[in-house]
Amino acid sequence: MSVIYLDNNATTKVDPQVIEAMMPYLTEYYANPSSMHTFGGQLAKAVKTAREQVAALLGADESEIVFTSCGTEGDNAAIRAALLAQPEKRHIITTQVEHPAVLNVCKQLETQGYSVTYLSVNSQGQLDLDELEASLTGNTALVSIMYANNETGTIFPIEQIGLRVKERGALFHVDAVQAVGKIPLNMKTSTVDMLTMSGHKIHAPKGIGALYVRRGVRFRPLLIGGHQERGRRAGTENVPGIVGLGKAAELELLHLEEATARERRLRDRLEQTLLAKIPDCEVNGDPKNRLPNTTNIGFKYIEGEAILLLLNKHGICASSGSACTSGSLEPSHVLRAMGLPYTTLHGSIRFSLCRYTTDAEIDRVIEVMPEIVERLRALSPFKNDDAGWLQSQSLVNSH
Amino acid sequence: MWDYTDKVLELFYDPKNQGVIEATGEPGVKVATGEVGSIACGDALRLHLKVEVATDKILDARFQTFGCTSAIASSSALTEMVKGLTLDEALKVSNKDIANYLGGLPEAKMHCSVMGQEALEAAIYNYRGIPLVAHDDDDEGVLICSCFGITDTKIRRVVKENNLTTAEQVTNYVKAGGGCGSCLTKIDDIIKDVEQEVATVSKNSNNGTKTTEILNSGQIATATRPLTNVQKIALIQKVLDEEVRPVLIADGGDVELYDIEGNTVKVILKGACDSCPSSTATLKIAIESRLRDRISKEIVVEAV
Ligand code: FES
Numbered sequence: 001m002s003v004i005y006l007d008n009n010a011t012t013k014v015d016p017q018v019i020e021a022m023m024p025y026l027t028e029y030y031a032n033p034s035s036m037h038t039f040g041g042q043l044a045k046a047v048k049t050a051r052e053q054v055a056a057l058l059g060a061d062e063s064e065i066v067f068t069s070c071g072t073e074g075d076n077a078a079i080r081a082a083l084l085a086q087p088e089k090r091h092i093i094t095t096q097v098e099h100p101a102v103l104n105v106c107k108q109l110e111t112q113g114y115s116v117t118y119l120s121v122n123s124q125g126q127l128d129l130d131e132l133e134a135s136l137t138g139n140t141a142l143v144s145i146m147y148a149n150n151e152t153g154t155i156f157p158i159e160q161i162g163l164r165v166k167e168r169g170a171l172f173h174v175d176a177v178q179a180v181g182k183i184p185l186n187m188k189t190s191t192v193d194m195l196t197m198s199g200h201k202i203h204a205p206k207g208i209g210a211l212y213v214r215r216g217v218r219f220r221p222l223l224i225g226g227h228q229e230r231g232r233r234a235g236t237e238n239v240p241g242i243v244g245l246g247k248a249a250e251l252e253l254l255h256l257e258e259a260t261a262r263e264r265r266l267r268d269r270l271e272q273t274l275l276a277k278i279p280d281c282e283v284n285g286d287p288k289n290r291l292p293n294t295t296n297i298g299f300k301y302i303e304g305e306a307i308l309l310l311l312n313k314h315g316i317c318a319s320s321g322s323a324c325t326s327g328s329l330e331p332s333h334v335l336r337a338m339g340l341p342y343t344t345l346h347g348s349i350r351f352s353l354c355r356y357t358t359d360a361e362i363d364r365v366i367e368v369m370p371e372i373v374e375r376l377r378a379l380s381p382f383k384n385d386d387a388g389w390l391q392s393q394s395l396v397n398s399h
Numbered sequence: 400m401w402d403y404t405d406k407v408l409e410l411f412y413d414p415k416n417q418g419v420i421e422a423t424g425e426p427g428v429k430v431a432t433g434e435v436g437s438i439a440c441g442d443a444l445r446l447h448l449k450v451e452v453a454t455d456k457i458l459d460a461r462f463q464t465f466g467c468t469s470a471i472a473s474s475s476a477l478t479e480m481v482k483g484l485t486l487d488e489a490l491k492v493s494n495k496d497i498a499n500y501l502g503g504l505p506e507a508k509m510h511c512s513v514m515g516q517e518a519l520e521a522a523i524y525n526y527r528g529i530p531l532v533a534h535d536d537d538d539e540g541v542l543i544c545s546c547f548g549i550t551d552t553k554i555r556r557v558v559k560e561n562n563l564t565t566a567e568q569v570t571n572y573v574k575a576g577g578g579c580g581s582c583l584t585k586i587d588d589i590i591k592d593v594e595q596e597v598a599t600v601s602k603n604s605n606n607g608t609k610t611t612e613i614l615n616s617g618q619i620a621t622a623t624r625p626l627t628n629v630q631k632i633a634l635i636q637k638v639l640d641e642e643v644r645p646v647l648i649a650d651g652g653d654v655e656l657y658d659i660e661g662n663t664v665k666v667i668l669k670g671a672c673d674s675c676p677s678s679t680a681t682l683k684i685a686i687e688s689r690l691r692d693r694i695s696k697e698i699v700v701e702a703v
Contacts, residue, residue: 303441305401305467309411322441322467330546330578331441342438346465379417379471381445381463382438389445393437 001315004361008201009150009178009294009352010319014244015203021247022205025240033237034228043239050246054210057249058195059186066211066232067242071177072101074196074211075144077222077233079105081213082142082171082194083114084220089141089170095119095127096337097151102144102175103333119145124286125154125338132161136168143172147179147195151321151334151350152285153294155183162191171217177201177209181252182260182291193217199241203354204248208241259355264292267353270362271295277370284335284348293353296321298335298344301383302376307349310372316365321348343382343390404502407472414471416461416478420447427452433522435514440547440574442466442511444474446518448481450526455485462518469501469508476500477515486523490633492516493560494572509572513557520629527636529656543585546578551589556627558593566590631694632659638693639666643686654686662697664690 005013025046033043048062055062068074079092079102094106096118106116117135119127127145136143143165148155158174165172173194176185181202187195194217199208213219213232225234271283280300299307304322311318321332330336331345340348351365377383382390403411422430429450436443442465449459460478464471476497481489494512498504504512540552557563557572566586570576576583626634636656647653653669666686687700 301465303466303470306411306471309468313412346438346441379414379463380465381434381443382465387445389434389443390438393439 004314004316004364006351006353006357006361006365007317007319008354008357009153009350011200011206012203012354013356014205015248015251017251018204018244018247022240022244025243029239033239034226046243047237047239050242050249053246053250053253054197057180057185057253058197058212059188059190060212061215063230064187064212064215066213066229067237067245068196068209068211068233069207069238070209071099071175071196071198071201073222074177074198074209075099075101075173075175076105077211078173078194078196078213079109079142079144080222081219082144082173083109085218086141086171089139091115091117091137091139091141093117093119093132093135093140093143093145093170095121095145095156097121097125097149097334098144098146099150099175099177102146106144121154121337123338123340125149125152125284125334126286126289127156127161129157129160129164133164136164136170138168140168140170143170145172145174147174147176148183148291149285149334150178151332152296152338153178153291153352154286155179155289155291157289159191166191178291178294181249181256182263182293184256187212187214199245199248202248202252204245205241208238208245210245255355260292263353263355263357266357266359266362267293267295267351270351270365271297273366274369277366278373281373282344284338284340284344294350295352296335296348296350298340299347299349299373300343301380302347302373304347304349306376307347307372310375311349311365311368314364314368316368319350319352321350322346342393401468401505401508403468403472403505406476406500406502407469407504410472410475410501411468414475416459416475416482417463418461419463420449420459420461428458429526431522431526433518433520433525435517435521436465438465442470442514444470444514444518446474446477446515446522448522448526450486455487457481457484457486457489466511466514467508469504469511470514472501473497473504473511473515474518477519481519486526487633487637489519490523490629492519494557495561506568506571509561509568510574513572524632527632527656529632529658543589544575544578544582546582547574549573549575551585554586554589555593558590559597564590564594626694628659632656634694635659635664635690638690639686642693643689657703662695662699664698664700665703666700668702 029043031039031043033040033047051062051065054065068077090113092106092109092114094102094116110116119131121127145156145161147158162172171193172191174192175196177196177198178201180197193214195212197210200206219232221232221234223234228234228237274297275281281297284296284298304320308318308320321335335345335348385391420430429452431448431450433446445463447461448457450456451458460481462474462478464474480492480496480500494516497512497515498509540550543549543551543554553573554569554575558569561572563569563572566576566583569586576586639654639656644654651670655667655669657667658665687698690698690700
């Protein structure tokens with residue numbers, strides 16, 4: 001049975017052209033790019049080309065790109081750098097729906113004397129800019145806000161946020177791990193100071209990422225050692241990974257327009273058909289400002305892990321905001337922050353597409369999903385709540 | 400992806416005994432239902448038992464479950480396990496038995512088996528007319544985990560029954576500690592407490608392995624471990640049914656167990672007993688002394 005992979009916000013397949021580009025750097029070109037011999041120089045050149053390719057995707061300058069090992073490192077490095085550069089300021093603003101790579105750093109910083117504001121979101125996962133405005137003070141060192149949410153695809157108004165942040169003289173970091181390659185970006189005209197991206201979300205391998213640092217932003221490195229990356233990130237470069245990321249960035253830029261249009265069409269067809277065929281379900285997230293490849297649907301009265309396992313039986317990979325899949329017992333912090341009712345919260349499934357997704361694959365999901373939902377609802381005591389069990393419980397998640 | 404056994408997957412993909420048992424008014428048969436969990440917590444189970452009144456035998460069992468793979472499999476397993484048992488036998492089915500039937504559950508999913516055991520208890524107590532809130536002393540106690548509404552009584556019980564030694568295990572079994580985590584140190588304290596308690600009990604007894612046992616005759620074996628609430632209720636019901644009620648019925652009266660709070664046993668006197676001016680004496684002599692004799696010297700009987 002072939003796999004239908006609709007979990008691209010988790011990770012993506014490495015593009016064959018990326019593998020091809022990387023191969024020589026895993027075999028014959030093994031020198032250290034910092035070495036003075038010609039052999040090393042060839043690798044340094046390859047790293048430079050990759051840096052240009054990544055810069056082009058972000059609309060940035062080559063000198064503004066720092067290669068990292070992953071999105072988490074980018075987020076951590078940006079936050080620490082911003083704080084170290086302004087030791088007099090002790091306040092951070094972020095949102096309740098960030099990735100743990102930002103949230104958990106902020107939580108730790110709270111134990112170290114920083115105060116953190118976690119901006120709330122509404123039922124569509126959208127921010128209130130007035131709340132942001134009111135939170136900004138002269139003491140705010142950093143505002144760290146994601147570009148697009150990994151679970152719902154909701155896109156935040158980054159440039160509007162940036163204008164407000166700049167007015168108050170704070171640094172602005174954006175975790176764009178989910179947005180890069182799905183939204184056109186141009187750092188030249190942007191208010192963003194630092195931006196994180198990750199390779200494995202754009203068909204490069206895992207273990208490589210990049211951090212954009214605007215020229216002029218005072219940066220204090222997270223990793224200290226040699227002089228690699230112009231002193232901003234010590235450690236011998238992961239040359240094959242960097243070359244792969246460069247190639248992946250080039251391909252993303254090449255396909256951006258046509259691929260996102262295609263993904264949007266497929267996503268909309270999937271979403272609308274499921275909504276039409278299956279009663280009692282709804283889309284989570286901002287219907288207008290949303291990534292073109294993501295749909296997150298809450299199927300009422302049933303639980304996400306059970307849905308995933310039945311999908312898995314048909315070779316379909318998706319993801320859920322349910323607690324049972326995550327090893328934690330609390331359902332997704334993102335869906336909870338949106339205040340979804342419990343009837344939907346536990347049964348939310350995310351389908352995330354990529355440029356390889358086909359019409360036939362979407363057809364298959366449309367074919368099996370109604371039957372899966374029906375089957376689990378037949379087991380559920382809440383579906384036909386004749387005894388009023390559901391009614392006796394508080395149904396809105398007021399977290 | 401969780402590592403499930405083949406049995407878990409089998410019962411998930413092809414659940415046995417799903418659905419409702421409707422009361423059909425068949426003579427000599429009663430349907431009992433037990434509900435645990437909630438949609439807020441992310442798992443819930445409603446268990447239906449069809450009981451043959453004369454024999455206390457479970458003729459059929461069905462379930463409705465909201466929850467993950469292992470919740471569905473645990474519920475299905477439970478229904479398979481209890482069919483054909485008497486209610487007293489069924490009360491002895493533990494969450495461990497459910498997990499064993501499934502060939503094991505991932506540690507993090509053990510709470511699904513606990514939910515099964517609790518639904519079974521709830522159904523049987525409902526059947527016996529003991530109000531849920533009254534039998535469930537889990538809800539008394541001090542609230543330890545506010546995220547999941549779990550009290551110290553419940554944590555203590557599950558720690559004891561499953562020999563748990565870490566807070567993480569407690570989270571896996573009853574969810575307490577799985578939310579904000581602020582209750583984890585309190586859970587650690589409870590575990591320490593239980594460990595000490597168990598250590599003293601086994602030190603004080605010359606044979607630490609002896610446990611309370613209900614013998615066929617209804618007599619009680621020497622106990623070195625205190626009765627759990629479940630055991631106590633079952634036992635009281637048994638003594639009432641077998642030793643007290645026949646005497647009262649012969650006199651045109653009857654008694655029904657209403658509630659148990661600690662050592663206070665509340666009963667409803669019926670028939671001749673209800674209007675009998677000497678009912679207090681009847682209580683003291685016929686019921687209280689019998690229960691004291693059979694179960695615990697501390698028991699006090701009250702009519703409601
Ligand atoms: S209080 Fe127990 S997890 Fe939050």
